Amino acid sequence: MNNSSEKEKLNSSESETIEFKNSLSEMEQILETVSAFTNTKGGEIFIGVADDGKINGVTIGKGTLEHLANEIKLNTDPKIFPNITIEEINSKKIIKVSVEEYPIKPVFTKEKVFLRVGKTNQKASADKMRELITKNTPYHWDSSVLSEKTILDINKDKVKSFILLSNEERNSLWETESDVSSQLNRLNLLHNNKLTNAAILLFGKAPNRIYPRSIVKCAKFAGNEPIDFIDMQEIKGTIIEQVPDVLNFIRRHINVTVNISGKAQRDEIWEYPKEALREAVINAICHRNYEDTGNVQVRIFDNRLEIWNPGTLPKGITIDSLKGDHRSHPRNELIARCFYLIKYIEQWGTGTNRIINACKDASLTAPSFEIKDNDFIVTFYKATGETKSSGVSIRLNETQKKIVKFIADKGSAKTGEIQTHIGISRRVLNRYLNEIASILDWNGKSKTDPTGYYTINKNVEIEELLKF
Structure with a gap:
């Protein structure tokens, strides 16, 4: 027995985890406290101690502890078996009942449920009992x-x-x-x-x-804030069909280079690793909380790509543990099983590690994982610099293709003409023009010359560029 530790507790007042009882005659209140501690954070009951902390001691016979243990066992449901010990302080014996929080709630005593609120035991309302049952009963919405x-x-x-x-x-x-x-x-x-x-x-x-919450909402925003969007699409269908459709939306709105190596099959290199994006999209659709009325969202900005998944992490999983070895805890077990059977996922808790490693292999900043407003968010960050290599050509997104085709078909085009044809704001158009400046020629006295116009660089193979 650690006398100093127990004295310290007894010198303090009753609290959320400490209760004093003067004698074993207060059995009704002792049982209520056991129920309250098991349904809250656990705690310790000191018998033989007055409410003000005065140590009066308690008479302990041969069967005292056994009788107390039986009283608690017989009058709790599920049956509770606390740790009961005799402590001696100031030459007086007291009984310490150590009660742990019980994993399956609620714990009843004589058909009632108690909760520990501050230093008091309070009888749980019907609503609170339903909440405890819902939280602690194994349940899978799917x-x-x-x-x-x-x-x-x-x-x-x-x-x-x-x-x-x-x-x-x-x-x-x-x-x-x-x-x-x-x-x-x-x-x-x-x-x-x-x-x-x-x-x-x-x-x-x-x-x-x-x-309707099973729809995946995708948007490409202008700039780095979710204010003005350039394109938006609701991805519908079954959750199996949604995965490739979401990836196709992403592909349209990020830079994709094509490795022309002479093979019949051309290798595409996505701005963000395709395998990492696929993993994150599948995880969001598979593991989201379908009881939440929100939607999975894909948000594409100039400097990053975010995937929002309604629902927090499963119990026992933390943001830090996602970056190392961890067990798989699927929220939707039936969906996860079906996704496994078609190799959408594995069942080893390795998905986030594959996302991190894919970004690392692509020389990108590691993605971030965060919980915000009950959503789990994966954020991929764009490379800060551009790399060029022989045999690699730029891939245009759909809006950039329209710009290039319009200029090519006309032979030349002014900024205002392009804006009218494409139907986007001048600010957004200027950003697109800057992104593809390497394949355009500006013909004007200055960048703001109203008589100036764009043409396609003569070294660009337009048909090849518009093919992908």
Whole structure:
């Protein structure tokens, strides 16, 4: 026994984690405190100590501790087995009951639930009890059933395509000709012949009508603030279909170079590593909190790219642990299982490490991970300098292609003419023109010459440039 430590506690007053009881005759209050401590942060009950901290001591017989332990065990649900010890302070014996916070809440005593609030025990309201149950009962939204939906709401072709891809990627050896109900049952997407939320998101005919929050919102902003956007798109469809569609939107709005190496297959080099973006997009769609009414968002700025995912990190996972070895804790287990079967994800908790390593291999600043307003955000940062190598040509985004094609078709074009044709602000157009200045020639006395015009540099292969 650490006398100095116990004396220090007894010299202080009652608190959120310390309770004094004068004698064992206060059993009702002792049980209430055990319930309160287990449902809050845990704590210690000192029996034989008055409310003012005066040590009166308690008479301890042969079966005293056993009787106390039995009283607590018999009158708590789930049954609590605290650590009970005898302490001696100032030649007087007291009993210390050490109670840990219980992982599964609520803990009842005599059909009541208590919480520790400050230095008092308060009976939990019905709303508070429901909250404790919701927080501490294992629950996965994606496995909940939709009673009003039937197998007719499932796209059979999408299920068949999934099975074929699973056989190819994981050698699953599933029978593609089995009926849809059998396939969904095998994937645990049917419960008592009722569709789960995951079934609708993965294979539904109209998943976005049922769950508008499953739409992924993508935007390319002008500059580095989310104020003026150049392009915006809502990515709809099943969550499996959304992944390539989101990546196609990103591809249109970042710089992509083409490595012309003489091979039939041209290698594309994305401004941000494609494999890292793919991993982040899949993680956001797979692991988001679908009970949150927000949407997954992709925000593309001039200097960075952000992927916003509704929902905080699972219990036991921190921002720091994401940067090292950590276990996989999928929020949506059924969705994660299906994504694994088609090699969208692995199940080793390595996704964030692959994102970091891909950026490192591309000589980019490491991406940042943060929690903001109940959203998990991954931010990729643009390279500060440009690298050029032989055999690599610039790839234009869709707006830049329109600019180049317009100038090429006319032979030359003034800034105002380009602006009218493209339909964007002068400020945004000037930024695009600056980005592709290496393939344009400006013909004018000065940059602000109203009679000046753009032409395409004679060394540029326009057809090749517009092909990708």
